[in-house]
Amino acid sequence: MRHFFRKKSSCEVAKDRLRILLISDRVNCSPEMMELIKTDIAKVISKYMKIDTGNMDIQISKTGSLSKRGMRTPVLSASIPILDLNKQS
Amino acid sequence: MSEVIVVTSGKGGVGKTTTSANVGTGLAKAGKKVCLIDTDIGLRNLDVVMGLENRIVYNLVDVVEGSCRVKQALIRDKRNPGLYLMPSAQTRDKSAVTPGQMVKVIEHLKEQFDYIILDCPAGIEQGFQNAIAGADRALVVTTPEVSAIRDADRIIGLLEANGFQKMDLIINRLRMDMVKRGDMMSASDVVDILAVPLIGIIPDDENVVVSTNQGEPLVGTNTPAGMAYHNVCQRVLGKEVPFLNMEKTISFWTRVSGIFHKV
Secondary structure, three states, X not given: OHHHHOOOOHHHHHHHHHXXXXXXXXXXXXXXXXXXXHHHHHHHHOOOOEEOHHHOEEEEEOOXXXXXXXXXXXXXXXXXXXXXXXXXX | OOEEEEEEOOOOOOOHHHHHHHHHHHHHHOOOOEEEEEOOOOOOOHHHHHOOHHHXXXXXXXXXXXXXXXXXXXXXXXXXXXXXXXXXOOOOOHHHOOHHHHHHHHHHHHOOOOEEEEEOOOOOOHHHHHHHHOOOEEEEEEOOOHXXXXXXXXXXXXXXXXXXXOEEEEEEEEOHHHHHHOOOOOHHHHHHHHOOOEEEEEEOOHHHHHHHHHXXXXXXXXXXXXXXXXXXXXXXXXXXXXXXXXXXHOOHHHHHHHHHHHO
């Protein structure tokens, strides 16, 4: 009877935790480096359009294609609010 | 053609030294000339696991510093004629040896041995760099626990970055009764996560402690871990051996109590 009411087994919990943990371990990207990437992206984009640098956000997520070792490759995504699309100065 | 194998894990206490001792002894029993090198400078243990602690005169650091010849530091095993141990220094630290010096010692040993097995220290600092420097194959030891798997993943990443082509996984201390209850990751769960070929599953076995107490590796004996290590050695030698039926490693009393558990 116990089996029907039991929550996730500790084995399942361990697997789920490891999956998330190993993605961030494998990326191994320091916050400082992320900040540098962010300012560089902002510099390039602002050549072409006016963007809100204060509210832009970049992060590494895990929704990529399958890599050689069978794990999802991490993906760098940036969300950049655009203030003016045609910057014709 | 000799093969240099590093036994590593990242995390401490998962069974690197036990694995080194048993794989080395097993290969020697199969008629190979084997040299075990303890690269854990400052915390040597392979000598006690092998039961050779009383015979140490010179060690790895003496060899590297030129205080003795390579041959003088090699200790011959009590039982297996083809097995030698190069102990590490107890009173020095990891910086006493550099990766370049390790490669030189290994190149020298390659002339006389079929297999050179390096027992790597825990961690990813200099001791690890020294141990992997001269190796061309790695055995990654892990237990089915979150912390050990995380560290193993890090080690695998570092080995890949260092150009290792041949890496195999040993899952140590598996408890089949806990796996059945859903309280321990199974071997296939661990392989799924780490994505490295599996070369051995070692059941959790009291006999390992007994054999360490006595300073006699249990490979080849009629114990669950002894048989599992024997199979690992066969696979290292390139033979195809099916994995042990782990069901048998569940003790009688665990089975009986398991029946009551379910009710």
